[in-house]
Amino acid sequence: MLYAQVVLPLAQPMYTFSLDEGLAVEVGDAVVVQFGSSRYYTGIVWSISSTVPDYPRIKPILRKLYSRPLVSPEARRMWEWMADYYMCTVGEVMRMALPSLAKPSASSLAELDERSIEPPMEGYVALAEELRTEEALATYVERHARRAPRRTQLMDSIAAMALECRSDDGFVPRRLVDASAEQLADLRKRELIVVERRPVVRGGGDDRFLLPELSEAQQRALQTIRAAHAEERVALLHGVTGSGKTEIYIHLIAEQLRLGGDVLMLVPEVVITSQLIERLERIFDGRTTTYHSHLTALRRGQTFLRLALSGGGELIVGVRSSLFLPLRSGAIVSVDEEHDPSYKQSDMQPRYNARDVAVMMGKIYGAHVVLGSATPALESYVNALAGKYAYVELTERWGEAVLPEVVVSDTLRAVKRGERKTHFNFDLLRLIRRSLDDAKQTILFQNRRGYAPYIQCRTCGYSPRCPHCNVTLTEHRTTRRMECHYCGYTMERPSVCPNCQTQDIKTMGFGTEKVVEEIARLFPEAHVERLDGDTSTSERAFKNIVKRFESGQTDILVGTQIITKGFDFGGVTTVGILNADNLLSTPDFRASERAFQLMMQVAGRAGRRHDRGSVVIQTSQPKHPVIQHVASGDYHAMARTELAERKAFGYPPYAHLIRLLLRHEDYEVLRYASHTLADELCRRFGARVMGPVSAAVEMLRGEHRSEIMLKIESGASMSRARQLLSQALKVVGDNPKYKGVKINVDVDAS
Ligand code: ADP
Ligand code: ZN
Secondary structure, three states: OEEEEEEOOOOOOOEEEEEOOOOOOOOOOEEEEEEOOOEEEEEEEEEEEOOOOOOOOOOEOOEEEOOOOOOOHHHHHHHHHHHHHOOOOHHHHHHHHOOHHHOHHHOOOOOOOHHHOOOOEEEEEEEOHHHOOHHHHHHHHHHHOOOOHHHHHHHHHHHHHHHHOOOOOOOEEHHHOOOOHHHHHHHHHOOOEEEEEEEOOOOOOOOOOOOOOOOHHHHHHHHHHHHHHHOOOOEEEEEOOOOOHHHHHHHHHHHHHHOOOOEEEEOOOOHHHHHHHHHHHHHHHHHEEEEOOOOOHHHHHHHHHHHHHHOOOOEEEEOHHHHHOOOOOOOEEEEEOOOOHHHEOOOOOOOOEHHHHHHHHHHHHOOEEEEEEOOOOHHHHHHHHOOOOEEEEEOOOOOOOOOOEEEEEEHHHHHHOOOEEOOEEHHHHHHHHHHHHOOOEEEEEOOOOOOEOEEEEOOOOOOOEOOOOOOEOEEEOOOOEEEOOOOOOEEEOOOOOOOOOOOOEEEEOOOHHHHHHHHHHHOOOOOEEEEOOOOOOOHHHHHHHHHHHHOOOOOEEEEOHHHHOOOOOOOEEEEEEOOOHHHHOOOOOOHHHHHHHHHHHHHOOOOOOOOOOEEEEEEOOOOOHHHHHHHHOOHHHHHHHHHHHHHHHOOOOOEEEEEEEEEEOOHHHHHHHHHHHHHHHHHHHHHHEEEEEEEEEEEEOOEEEEEEEEEEEOOOOHHHHHHHHHHHHHHHHHOHHHOOOEEEEEEOOO
């Protein structure tokens, strides 16, 4: 009899099941098992042995799913590494790594049908049948060349490409035709061409792509990255916004696909990256697969299964969870905007950072890793300085575009001199005026959605707060309600103060809704739109707003973080950062770094083509070092200042932070548990323990929250630290007094 250790998608250790004779199961296979009296789960076979386990009543594996293993040896090593490093079970990694339909039996026994999985398809075009002979085309071209030269040229080039590709039937891959979607649609409407989708053919000389020609600087950067990869080193591509990092990725991707290898390109958020994806799909067509949470569970399941069973030679563009898609070893993994906080999963285990896991994949998969950013995370920068990563810098924008001019506009001084209207300094209003007059566009960034972050009674000072979370409620004018931005609780806006019954309730601060209202009043002729979490609730709504801005219908776009990432709009000449103060004042050791990154990203939206852009930063602290560094665009200076502070106070990248978040409904129970845990930790870690303190959000969804931080200096053994931490957690976990206290462990918390 053989026995299999099986991982279940639970925060539990592995369990042993028996393998009936005749059931051919190998390590990495997905199998169905019964767990408890009536629950069924999909598990992954982790190991097989003939040693009889020393407990009774071993249940059998019920059946095997799919014809081949879902989890490769490399992926198993990665899951194990993650479970160890982020302090969770392999089952918790599995729960997140496999899309729900690849692990079907948790709720039902439905599974994906392998036969339903379609091979990737790509577009092909051919001239209309009657034009496929040389004479017919020549006659057509002769007749139309004068009136429609572009059209006939394009048709000529399709015919030439068919010859070049030795196409039997006149069809050529659409990706090799240098034409816009509109041009092809026009030809198709005139019935001059036919378009078809066909399965992707790999190899056989058909892996050609139309690549952008690189500038000299880009070419050098590409060489350096290749050289780093030849030495199995990670490359950090530090390129200012608009320097053409994407073009460099495109060349790397093409090389890899020609070799039949896989490419994984991680992006912070897929919807935001729709422009990038369109660009990649245009070049790589059917070899591009996107993966993110907006896809249906079926699509995600099919993608996973297709890659596990037959993948290879694909470009996957996706969010952090695409790290778990089945990749071939020797892949290329690129992490775009590697500094982005959304690479860190912080709401459930494993609380991993996708960038760090990607670097680990380099080791486990023999993958070639590129981290790219205009403002690298200090962790990555330090690794580059230390020579661990190859460092590749692009300091100039591509082509004629130059970096924008940055104006630091002192809000207090503007108020004193009467040079401010509501929330806008005259410096900014002048530039908006100029952009409007030149038929150019403006982006205004305000880091708060809603109308006002809170309202307050002028008589007694009362502000409505969320009854479940200890935070003020944000006023929303569009919905006419007060909303908690942590749990979604809403209530009507009070017109009379519930505390003192007066009617003098005032809005405090300002969010994007209010900015739109005021800008529309100041520039009544302008088309103003808002892009934030409230207006882009669906991918469609989001894309429509972006389309209208891209096509120039919208003059002024007001938005939150969403507008800072990746957009490449030609017409933007003015960018306003409306309140830099609230970026600088967050209580977080990363506040300065984040504020710098965010402001540089927003600023990077300006002047991306011919016209030089201007950026106005409104702040009451014009001398603040971060503001100064943004003004001079000097990343290295920011890094020097910030790294000196981090070193002095023992923060990352000079230490690892482990955050322990404790939660319980009963404040007293929580308090005792927190102190007991802190005591246990102090006995083991001494001065490395900070806290317990109330968490930044003290109460969330009715639970009280407290926090303990562990600072483990670089160079100390992290595995020893994890071991000691587990011991301390066990002491608290085993104490019946603290039953029900939930403790989240966040390694490399930020
Ligand atoms: P980044 O990702 O570094 O911010 P992008 O790759 O988006 O920069 O490039 C900025 C702009 O410059 C884009 O519109 C892009 O098409 C253009 N561009 C950059 N490099 C090239 C190139 N080699 N050939 C053609 N266009 C380029
Ligand atoms: Zn709430």
